[in-house]
Structures are given as C-alpha cells and as structure tokens.
Amino acid sequence: MELEEQAALTSGADFWHTRAVGDVPAVTVTDGPHGVRKQITGEGVDLFASEPATCFPPAVALGSTWDPELARRVGEALAAECLAMDVAVLLGPGINLKRTPLGGRNFEYLSEDPVLTAALATEWVAGLQSRGVGASLKHFAVNSQETDRMRVSADVDERTLREVYLRAFQRVIQHARPWTVMCAYNRINGVYASQHHWLLTTVLRDEWGYDGVLVSDWGAVVDRVEAVRAGLDLTMPGPDDAGDRALAAAVRAGTLPAAALATAAGRVEALVRRAVDAARPGATYDADAHHALAREVAGRGIVLLKNADSLLPLAVDEPVIAVLGEQARTPRYQGGGSSLINPTRLDDALSSITALARGAVHFAPGYDDVEAAVALARDASVAVVFAGSQEETEGSDRADLDLPAAHLALIERVAAVNPRTVVVLSNGAVVRTSPWDAKVGALVEGWLLGQAGGAAIADVLFGLVNPSGRLAETVPLRLADHPSHLDFPGEQGHVRYGEGVHVGYRGFDARDQDVAYPFGFGLSYTTFAYSDLSVSTVDDGLEVRVAVTNTGARDGREVVQVYTALPSSRVRRAPRELKAFASVPVAAGTSTPVVLRVPFADLAYWDVELGRFVVEAGDYDVFAGSSSRDLPLSASVTVAGDDERRPLTAESTLGEWFADPRGAAALTEAFAALAGAGGMAAAATDPAMFTMMANMPLSRVAAFIGDAFGPDTLAGLLKAAN
Numbered sequence: 001m002e003l004e005e006q007a008a009l010t011s012g013a014d015f016w017h018t019r020a021v022g023d024v025p026a027v028t029v030t031d032g033p034h035g036v037r038k039q040i041t042g043e044g045v046d047l048f049a050s051e052p053a054t055c056f057p058p059a060v061a062l063g064s065t066w067d068p069e070l071a072r073r074v075g076e077a078l079a080a081e082c083l084a085m086d087v088a089v090l091l092g093p094g095i096n097l098k099r100t101p102l103g104g105r106n107f108e109y110l111s112e113d114p115v116l117t118a119a120l121a122t123e124w125v126a127g128l129q130s131r132g133v134g135a136s137l138k139h140f141a142v143n144s145q146e147t148d149r150m151r152v153s154a155d156v157d158e159r160t161l162r163e164v165y166l167r168a169f170q171r172v173i174q175h176a177r178p179w180t181v182m183c184a185y186n187r188i189n190g191v192y193a194s195q196h197h198w199l200l201t202t203v204l205r206d207e208w209g210y211d212g213v214l215v216s217d218w219g220a221v222v223d224r225v226e227a228v229r230a231g232l233d234l235t236m237p238g239p240d241d242a243g244d245r246a247l248a249a250a251v252r253a254g255t256l257p258a259a260a261l262a263t264a265a266g267r268v269e270a271l272v273r274r275a276v277d278a279a280r281p282g283a284t285y286d287a288d289a290h291h292a293l294a295r296e297v298a299g300r301g302i303v304l305l306k307n308a309d310s311l312l313p314l315a316v317d318e319p320v321i322a323v324l325g326e327q328a329r330t331p332r333y334q335g336g337g338s339s340l341i342n343p344t345r346l347d348d349a350l351s352s353i354t355a356l357a358r359g360a361v362h363f364a365p366g367y368d369d370v371e372a373a374v375a376l377a378r379d380a381s382v383a384v385v386f387a388g389s390q391e392e393t394e395g396s397d398r399a400d401l402d403l404p405a406a407h408l409a410l411i412e413r414v415a416a417v418n419p420r421t422v423v424v425l426s427n428g429a430v431v432r433t434s435p436w437d438a439k440v441g442a443l444v445e446g447w448l449l450g451q452a453g454g455a456a457i458a459d460v461l462f463g464l465v466n467p468s469g470r471l472a473e474t475v476p477l478r479l480a481d482h483p484s485h486l487d488f489p490g491e492q493g494h495v496r497y498g499e500g501v502h503v504g505y506r507g508f509d510a511r512d513q514d515v516a517y518p519f520g521f522g523l524s525y526t527t528f529a530y531s532d533l534s535v536s537t538v539d540d541g542l543e544v545r546v547a548v549t550n551t552g553a554r555d556g557r558e559v560v561q562v563y564t565a566l567p568s569s570r571v572r573r574a575p576r577e578l579k580a581f582a583s584v585p586v587a588a589g590t591s592t593p594v595v596l597r598v599p600f601a602d603l604a605y606w607d608v609e610l611g612r613f614v615v616e617a618g619d620y621d622v623f624a625g626s627s628s629r630d631l632p633l634s635a636s637v638t639v640a641g642d643d644e645r646r647p648l649t650a651e652s653t654l655g656e657w658f659a660d661p662r663g664a665a666a667l668t669e670a671f672a673a674l675a676g677a678g679g680m681a682a683a684a685t686d687p688a689m690f691t692m693m694a695n696m697p698l699s700r701v702a703a704f705i706g707d708a709f710g711p712d713t714l715a716g717l718l719k720a721a722n
Helices: 003-009 059-063 068-084 114-130 158-165 167-176 197-207 224-230 241-253 258-278 287-301 349-356 370-379 405-417 453-461 505-510 654-659 661-677 679-684 687-693 698-705 711-721
Strands: 029-031 089-091 134-140 153-155 180-183 213-216 303-307 320-324 360-364 382-388 421-426 442-445 494-496 528-538 541-550 556-565 577-586 591-599 605-607 612-614 618-625 633-639
Touching: 003 241, 003 258, 059 068, 059 114, 059 287, 068 089, 068 114, 068 287, 114 134, 114 158, 114 167, 114 577, 134 167, 134 197, 134 258, 158 167, 158 605, 197 224, 213 258, 224 241, 224 258, 241 258, 287 453, 320 349, 320 370, 320 405, 349 360, 349 453, 360 370, 370 405, 382 405, 405 421, 421 453, 442 453, 528 556, 528 591, 528 618, 528 633, 541 556, 541 577, 541 618, 541 633, 556 591, 577 591, 654 661, 654 698, 661 711, 698 711
Parallel strands: 029 089, 089 134, 134 180, 153 494, 180 213, 320 360, 320 382, 382 421, 421 442
Antiparallel strands: 303 442, 528 541, 541 591, 556 577, 556 618, 605 612, 618 633
C-alpha cells in the first residue's frame, strides 16, 4: 500500500464511514450504546434524524440490574439490529466512572464502581461481538465530566488512575477483546488522550496486550502526526485530507517512523476485513421481541427505595388511582446527545397503569396545575406522582441535584393530602431526595428506562415484576457531601481528582458520611436473610460461599454483594470495596447457595514505588450482604500476597531500614561497631531516641556521625541489605 493510501486509511470518509482505499472497502460505524442510532442522510435532514431502532434502557438503568447475563442479552439484540442496518461497529459501551452525580453524561455510564462496571460491560461487549458486530469501548480515559470536555486536563495520580479509572477498561479489554477502543477528548495530566503515548501504547498495547483499533472520539484529534505517533489508528470524522498529507510528509521527512503509520493502517484494514466477513446482507430482527427485552431490562433496573407499610405493590382493584405529573404521559426515557435513539415504539406509564387497573384512574399533568392534581389526590385511594430531572445531555453537566421546583411542589402538596403517595422518579443520574422522601409512602427510582419504560413501571407498581434493581451509585443527602464536590468541575483548564481512590461510596464510607441511600441498596416486595458465610483461598483468588433465604411470601431476586477490607494495609484504602456480586432468583420460602469468586488481582493496589500492582499479605475481612452498608455477615481469610520488598537506598529512613530484616541486620551490626563512639550511632539504638530518628534518611544520619560512617560504610550497608 502506498504511503498516501496508508494515510488515507487512518481517517474517515465522512461522519459515519471509514474510507475505501484500493481493495479495502468502507464500513459503517454508528452511535450507541443503548440503541443503534444510524443517521438518516440527505439534504435538509436533521443531524439527529435516525432510522427507527429499539431504545433499550440506557446504562444508568442497565447498571442498576447488577446482572451481567442481562447485559449480554442486550448486546446480542443490539448486534442483530446493527446487522440489519449494515453497521459494522457500534460506538459503545461507555464505561467512564460516575465520579460526580452532576456528570451530564452519567446516564450513558454504568456505575461509580470499577468492578460492577467491568462485569456488566464485559458481557455487553461479548454479546455484541458474538454476533459479528464490533464494540467501541469508550471514552479512554478519565472522561468523567462534560464541562470543558474537549480541553480540560484531568489531573490524577497514578495509583488512582490505575486502581479506579483504568481498572474497568483493563478488565473489559483483556476479557472481551473489543474490536475498537475510543480515546477521550480530554487531557490526562496535561496531555491530550489522543496523543498520550503512555496511555495508548505503554499501558493499552504493551501492558494489556490490546491489538485492536484505537479510534478517536469525533473531533478529539488535535495533531494527526502526534496522534499516530502515540498509537492512535483511526481519526474520526473525516475526511481529513490535510491530516493525511501531514502524515505522509512526516514519514518522508523522517519525523514519524514509517512503521507507525503502516501499523495504524494495517489495524484499520484488519478491522474492515473482519467486519466485511461478519456482514449479513438482508438480515432482519424481531422488533417485538426486542421491545419485550427492553421491557424486561427496564423492570429489572427499577430500584425501590422506600415502601412504608408495604404500600406497594398496588392491587389491580385499587378503587381510585390518581396519576399525577406530565412525565407519566410524556415519558423521559433517554438522555440527549449522540445516543439519542428514534424508538420503534414508546410506552407511557399512564396508558400502562390504566390498562392494568380495574378501578378508576384519574390523571392531571400537575406541574403547572398543582391545584387540580391536589384535588384528584385528596379523593383517591392512592396517588402516584411522576417527577424527575428535566434534562441530562452530552455536552453539559448539571448545576445541582434538586428536582425542578414545580415537581417538588407537586410532591409536597400531594403528600400533604394523601398519606398513600407513591413517587416515581425519571432521571439520568441521582437526584436529591431529602427531605421530601420522608413525607411519601413509597419511592420508586425509575431512571431513564428506554422505550418500554412506561410498561415496566406499571409492572413494578402492580407487582407483576418484583423489583430487584440496586443502586449503582450513591444517593447523597446533599451535593456538598459528595467526595468530588470541592474538585468539580475544575478551573483554568484543570480538574483535580483530589478525592483520589475514594470515589463514590468509598469516599462516603471513608468519612463515615450519612447518605440518603447507599451504593448497592434496593428493596424488594419480599425479604431475604443471609447465612453460612465461608471464605477460602483457591488457585487464583478467594472463593466465597453464602446462603440466601427468601423469608417472604413472594418469589424474588436478591443481589448478593461481597466486599473486602484489609485493616492492616500499608496504604490508605476505603473501609470496604466491592469485589464480587451475583443476581440470584430465590423462590419464596427457599434457600439458595451462592458461590462467588474474587480474583487475587482484584485485591491488589497500585504500588507507586514498585510501579506495579501488589497483593498485600495479611488477614482480609470479607463481608456479604445486600448493600455497601448492609453487610450482616463477615469472615476473615489469610492471603499470602506478593513479594513486595522494596530495595533500600541511602534515602530510605531508619524506620524503613529496621523494618526490613536484611536491612535491620546490617544496620544493627554497623551501629554496634560504632556504639563506643557514642553520639548518633549510640542514640539510634536507644528506643526513645529512635522514635525521633525513625523518619530520618540514612544519608542524613551518616552526616551526623561523620567520618566513621563514610561513603564506604554506606556502600557496604547497601550491598549487604540488597
């Protein structure tokens, strides 16, 4: 392939196609991730006009299912629709962590926790690619806000980066092998993601072994030559003729290695040929079956937050139901931006409630006509108020966590006249629920649920579906309580990730901070009990066994969660970290044994001194329960850990020398030989003085002792210790 052809292959032909070069055809890529947004093209057509496709529940709801198998089924269904529309790569999933509840794109992301995110995304990718459609894992990396998203530098220390923000990417890449990875817009510690050699090559390629295509987010490339040098393969959108010429010129001038461009072009060619081989001309999909799947997923993603006096489920023969709030009739079911789907159909909650109820159903839009809504609520046997955020969208972060004033007024006025008030929320990220949630009988977190969300809400309200959704993000009492609050959204082009590894629930727990509803929380129409916890070590990790008993009268589904802690850790950690989970159906009155695995690798922390992950030796506490703050069972297990000995240097402190067996022996012998000389050598062996001197580097101690502890002695100590 000629140089100019190689360069052309590394940029798109237009917004949604790779470039046809020689015998390499073009293929179509398109937005996801909760539906196939294949844009309709043509003169005068709106930018967001797209072919009809199933709008599955966005990631905010899928994440709340805590069910990887369900995520895989969604991936398989999306692949079927891609094949029917001749789409080779679907741009998803988005797996950036929800660092702040204000993130405008949080509805597209799964969780504030990397373990939960990785497990769900791995199966989503596996399901999609099992049917011959490529995924695009995005946005790599540390893309957790929309404010100044195309320029802002996410300033984050390496331990936090490795343990929290890269961990999910690593797991999905190594377990599911996505066809493509999409780099982010932002800078990381001052360097644009699109030209970050350490991120794109050292970590992604060399350490993780990724061999797929690295594609830019649309418009993320600032400098084509530097991007290719860093390891980027495909710049989108196109065409970018000037960039193509710059690449060819750089190779000819010797400022860009020819192999770098050839490798990038080769990866794009391999992707295209793989996609062509997987194409299925004339493929179709079952829209009815996909709508039914969307309804199932939506029902599973709904989280029951409060249910005083078992107000829910409602009886189908409830005498009079007042349905209040326009969102019951005009649903909010997805967020704004590039993921906006043109649904094949759309269920609304009002129609679905009316269809299931045998009694009277009365409706008032509520927000602008509160008096009419209150009048209906006063005379109803139950009032169901629909409220929620007004918009979450790509390109803009939220200003606060509060519901709109009109929605708050509706809730409070209705609750004041009817104690049997149910609030159903529709929102793409958490909203503040206090103090008004204390005044209502039941609270249902309905997220953004996709095109079948209205029917799914009715299914849960009437008990056709027993809610099993669990929070994938913490609901704070106030925005100011959130660990990210003081360092968001940044200033002067930088956002400091000052909370470090204490993201989300980890930060709340580390500060023993009260929350409205904790990570992992969710109620059911039945109850569960835990027993018989045991933990043992196996070849590659921990095996956790626990029994879950359904102690109620209804069949249900429990999300069993396992957290670990290492009280003796040499580094600061969260009090508890999620390490494994399972969504388990349990019939009424029965008990189910659950076996979970925690890989040793998931116990590791990133050691900045050694430059690698380290599993510390020690006695780990293992907790099992139904949320991060409801963990009734605990056990301890001893883990042998890794060899984490650190070489001793002249800058190592006396405390570090004496903590190391070889260092202690060498130093004790040296000080003993000098003890007769008195002074610092003698003082170092005195317990009271050692407390003061423990933090002194050995080189400084040597300076106090003088010639008797000169360079030769120091060199001998270093040789003996290391």
